[in-house]
Amino acid sequence: MFRKLAEVFGHGLKNRSFVIGGIISLLFFLVAFLSYFWTPYPVEDINIAERLLKPSTKYLLGTDHFGRDILSMLIKGARNSVIVAFVAIGIGLGCGVPLGLTAAAKKGWVNELIMRFNDFTFAFPSLISAIMITAILGPGSINSIIAIGIFNIPVFARVARGAALSIWKREFILAARSAGKGQFKISVEHILPNISSMLIVQATIQFALGILAEAGLSYLGLGTQPPMPSWGKMLNEAHTFMHFAPQLAIYPGAAIALTVMGLNLFGDGLRDVLDPKLRRSR
């Protein structure tokens, strides 16, 4: 296991996307983690006297309309993004992968049912589900997690099913069946390890998409609520002050873009790193 990880990592060091994306993603996670222990200023501190300040040595990125430190809010906002995206991925993986594996294993009406469910869920982009949920529950960060998570389910189900179907056609599955293994055991022992790298790659992509979606929901006020800072919320507030403090709009947006790009690059790199190995051993 460790030998394999080390091997993947060794290959990865030769891949530009993997390295750059990996560094950016790692920084993002470190920053999110940092927020638990330290931010330059507490983000709840409202100081109207020092509102809308330009960047200075005291406030590295300036302050917002309540005089809160932008840098502190960005750091704390990273944590928010990580949590939402992580839990949503968890929902997607946890429900989607078993669904996809079942659909591939069972075929027939079970497969049909799961696939219809998938198509159907796709018809509700996370924003529309979030709108429905907000309409009855009121806004909150749980909404965004559920909405993004639900949208992740068919994504993972589809990837898992597609990949699993091609593995089911391979002869080693027949061999496992001749050894008396049932569908469940085969799915866990043979299918899952062979599609795991695809799932990991998809997860990094969905992670990036999750961050984007969370930002969008918070921007509309459907997601994370104050006082918890979030990048989307910050952009929304910046929108109001766009005409006289355009700098406020730059930082959170740049933070989102950089993080998403880092994760996407990492995902691309990871795919390239994992793929030739798969091809060679086929």
Add this chain to the structure above:
Amino acid sequence: MKQPLVKIEDVYKDYQLPKKYLFQKAPFFRALHGINLELNQGSSFGIVGESGCGKSTLARIVMALDNPTSGTVFFEGRDLFNIPSAELRHLRRNFQMVFQDPYGSLNPRKNILGIVAEPLDTLKERLSFAEKKERVSQILVEVGLNAADTDKFPHEFSGGQRQRIAIARALITRPSLIVADESVSALDVSVQAQVLNLMMDLQDKYNLTYMFISHDLSVVEYVTDHVAVIYMGQIVEQGTTKSLFQNPLHPYTQTLLRAVPDVNPLNKRREVKERIPQFEMTSKSCPFLDRCIKATKNCADNAPKLVENMGHWVACFNPDVA
């Protein structure tokens, strides 16, 4: 009389096809059409036919990997499709399979120990890791690999070596029947010879029964002692390899044998004559009607049954009795 090891009894297999009109009854494709066979302990039985004739379907049914639409298979007198699943799983230790594709038949994510030891799960007793490893190492040596190869992964082996691993996996539970579905077709000739020799040696050593499925007639002739020729899901000719190859009676068998290009450039082949089908094919006709040079009205109206002729069985109204 001794009980046959495998008895295939009137096996039919239909596959559903997609509908062409909305309210049509779903059409089906009949992959196997009433197959009856008996395999005796220690023999090697060849199944010959072109792609799509149903020979792989038959293999999967004998292995109980697929259910027949009707009919059944008896293994050591037990009906494979009419016993509790736990019993079937346990019975599986006695019949194993070697597949065609040396690249696709080994899970790339498992090491050789995991791959070869997998059928051991069919045994009643649970083996410890050390016991498994011991048995796997032993069998690896037996198929011409190293005992230390257990920790390696499939991609570290060549095609021929992989096929040896597949044989080791099939052999680890000491089965009495091995179904070999095109097991040497993907190999280069020089490697194919090595693997065939290994399979022959193992048969002598363990009194194995082979069900040997192949499209390669010369390999089948070399390996087997009995053979059945399948055309469109039906056995058209069956008998001892010697009698069938030296005295093929069915026009289809003859077509097959004649089509194999001779390695001697001086033995020039005759050109194939263009055949114009003379009779309308119906569901009752002989399946070979439209390709047969000797077709008559009778062949168009009735399908011939297997009858004994010149020491083997043939399903033809006008067998070529030279």
Add this chain to the structure above:
Amino acid sequence: MRIFLAKRVFTLVLTLLVATLVVFVVLEILPGDPAAVMLGINAEADTLNALREELGLNRPVLIRYIDWVSDLFTGDLGISYTYDVPVSELILSRITVSFPLALLAITLSTLIAIPLGIIAASNHNKPMDFLVMSFSQIGIAIPNFWFAMLLTILFSVTLRILPAGGFAGWDAGIGPVLKSLLLPTIALALPQSAILARVTRSALLEVLKEDFIRTARAKGVNNQGTLWKHALRNALIPVVTIMGLQFSFLLAGTIIIENVFYLPGIGRLIFQAISQRDLIVVKNLVILLAGAVIMINFVVDVLYAVIDPRLRGDKDV
């Protein structure tokens, strides 16, 4: 082909029905009492009762559902609680903004993406490819509403050549309308085209590895010819799939973008309806959006069969 279409239409109708069911359950049954949700906690008992009566909430659930679905067919969607106008009228007036915006955006994004994808694929591993891919990486990572803000800051706040928001109205003529839709269209289309360009490129590169491309080259077709005549159509399947998916993202996108630019479209309407808890409007808008996505998926499925003869299920020879 006919049986293929019949099957698809059947699933289409079924999916639409299930969608209405889900929306109905989520918005009318799960909240318990929709009237209470709409009026808030402090509502008087008789006001609540009046609203229940008005909405017909006292009737059995099944009847309410059937009524709603048949209303969807007739187009009589009831009266908005906050605007006090028929919901159908409200939607129709807002669609005149959202539909042109979505259409412009998808057209622009396709017009940018497909050529870029082709350029990148035909210059695989060359500087041009790298350039397109970098554009794509950045485009995918930028949230469209942030991009919209940046555009506004540049063109409205700094350069002052385009309006920062608002809609001129169709009465003002096509010029002002286009002017007010220009920034929203770009904000929606560019990030989308980044994704589409990438998909086009990788689909083309994948197809270019196929055996039949080698056959074409062996016939003497040059590189440009293999790309245009042989690879492109085969590569369209994944491209069309993504375009279909993008349409649903686009709908979501318009909701945000309309809010950034204060455009009186469907997106703005749904946003306002939520903040005012106007469940009647929300319910019908959600089913409208979901229905649009389902219809697009249907069109994509049919397009597959147009592109790839193997999927038509025609008879063999």
Add this chain to the structure above:
Amino acid sequence: MTLLQVKDLSVTLITAQGPQEVISNINFSMDAGDKLGIVGESGCGKSISALAMMSLLPPDSQTSGKIILEDQDILSLNSTQICSIRGNRIGMIFQEPMTALNPVKKIGAQVSESIDLHMNLNRKQTLERVTELMDKVGLAVSRFPLNLYPHQLSGGQRQRVMIAMAIACNPKILIADEPTTALDVTVQEQILDLIRDLADSSGMALIMISHDLGVIAQTTQNVMVMYTGNIVEMGRTVDVFQNMLHPYTYGLFSAIPHAGSSAQKKRKRLSCIPGQVPELHLRPQGCNFADRCSKVSHKCKAIEPAATKISDQHQVWCYHPLTQEDKK
């Protein structure tokens, strides 16, 4: 007249183990109407040499030497000139009929494509030509309309479409790369007959590439046997197949079970070549076959053998060609 001359052809491909020479210095020539076979196991370079003649190798490969078709060196041409040769003066058939045709184009359009490219015909003449070609390959337009798609045809029928495409412009050479490997024997028989008849009737030269000794024996006059990128034996097919001199050629022949083996009383073990074909980056110094050869000497392991001429028609690249004694 010499139609094709290959001089000192070497090809280097980029593999996972870095650049590897997959074809080393091969030389041969053929005249108009010749039928040449190239035979060997997978990885011996037989397909690569065909692709080199079509200039269809991956762009990062390196090729040296000359491939002279009539008076032009194919390797020195620019891409436009190459395109005017491919499909026009050299036609090629590939192994996998299932994937070698464009799935979204009608078969008529696929056959007419090379005619449009290389022949100056109007629409009507093109249609006539396509109809004539389809007739020639046994897919009469009355039964197989030109608007069919490839997936509506069987493997053998698709291969016939491939052949129609390859011969559309009356090429000087037809290269058939394992054209029947994916087909059943009875279909293989028909396709081989078709290829041979077409070559005979048009005077077109044929290069038949196959791993199947029987296919080569039945379709060619001359043959070269390849092993790990080298020619090991070359000559008239009759000479090479009846009187093989290289231990590898002999090994190949003895490894196949022969027809009639069931007549023998006791089954004999197949004689086989020990070991396996070495991977490209593990090829030994000297003769590549040395490690598996029964007649190996010190010299074999040190210096690669050059061609030994046994007769005008028969060459072998071996220090110790087999004698009658060896074959017993």
